[in-house]
Amino acid sequence: MTRAGRTVHGILLVLALLFGAAPAAAERLVISASQPDVRITSNFTGAELVLFGVAEGTSSGPYDVAITVRGPQETAVTWRKSHILGIWLNTDSRTFLDTPSYLVVATNRPATAIASAEILRREQIGLARNILIQRVGPDFADVVPDDSFRAAFLRIKASEGLYEEQPEGVRFLSDTAFRATFALPGRARPGRYEVSAKLFRDGAMQAQAHTTFTIQKAGFEASLAEFAERDGLLYGLAVACGALLVGFAANLLFRRD
Incomplete structure (x- = not known):
């Protein structure tokens, strides 16, 4: 066998070992x-x-x-x-x-x-x-x-x-x-x-x-959460001011003269 023939034979043998010995189609999960x-x-x-x-x-x-x-x-x-x-x-x-x-x-x-x-x-x-x-x-x-x-x-x-x-x-x-x-x-x-x-x-x-x-959060809740994470200080001040306004309004509504 010539040198070229031996080379081709070796390549074919390697391909046979790589693909011929493997199963035709292994299980696949989707x-x-x-x-x-x-x-x-x-x-x-x-x-x-x-x-x-x-x-x-x-x-x-x-x-x-x-x-x-x-x-x-x-x-x-x-x-x-x-x-x-x-x-x-x-x-x-x-x-x-x-x-x-x-x-x-x-x-x-x-x-x-x-x-x-x-x-x-x-x-x-x-x-x-x-x-x-x-x-x-x-x-x-x-x-x-x-x-x-x-x-x-x-x-x-x-x-x-x-x-x-x-x-x-x-x-x-x-x-x-x-x-x-x-x-x-x-x-x-x-x-x-x-x-x-x-x-x-x-x-x-x-x-x-x-x-x-x-x-993931969506709508107003998502916007509020994003605002709280991005501007923590402003969010804290807004919550504090809101609590004060609610307290003031409740005082006006329920106070006794």
């Missing part, structure tokens, strides 16, 4: 949110977000899907109360750093039936498996799931409608198409929300997709 922007007005009491998705590939399933929605990060403090001399007092606290203000995990069936505990922990599927960094003295750590402060934090968030786990929250419309519905409470923080969807088959993750949506 998702889309019903509302890319959620507007908060004066009568905002919450909203409903619907997420649609479809799995594309050579296989028709059966598939499992896990979807996680995370809101803007915040720092929160959980307190422990103790009964001292007949009075309940805050005696200890734990600070949670950069935690999601909103966290909902939805799956088409219980997460433990989808994949192994190791995979679920690595992919942070489920409230108990999401990393929540705490300040413990001078250190920072994600403590064990049954830590009392962590349990209290999750319980408080759940009672506010901000944290939730939906073991049957994903519904398949066909073998490859699915949808999930997420409730956004009235106290959901404005900002950018991250949506992560992961596709499983036979306990192994096949594909994942990401999208975002935004909650």
Whole structure:
């Protein structure tokens, strides 16, 4: 074989290794949110977000899907109360750093039936498996799931409608198409929300997709919030003057001669 022939043969061999050994078409996940922007007005009491998705590939399933929605990060403090001399007092606290203000995990069936505990922990599927960094003295750590402060934090968030786990929250419309519905409470923080969807088959993750949506103030509330952030001093003076005017008007209306 000539030198040129050996070169062509080597190129063909490399191409065969790169493309011939790979599967003809790997699974691909596509998702889309019903509302890319959620507007908060004066009568905002919450909203409903619907997420649609479809799995594309050579296989028709059966598939499992896990979807996680995370809101803007915040720092929160959980307190422990103790009964001292007949009075309940805050005696200890734990600070949670950069935690999601909103966290909902939805799956088409219980997460433990989808994949192994190791995979679920690595992919942070489920409230108990999401990393929540705490300040413990001078250190920072994600403590064990049954830590009392962590349990209290999750319980408080759940009672506010901000944290939730939906073991049957994903519904398949066909073998490859699915949808999930997420409730956004009235106290959901404005900002950018991250949506992560992961596709499983036979306990192994096949594909994942990401999208975002935004909650933002609109109308007079948005203008007032922008004014307060841009001109804090003027906003404070305006509020003080408004309070004085209201007090003066109330005095005129209700004074006794």
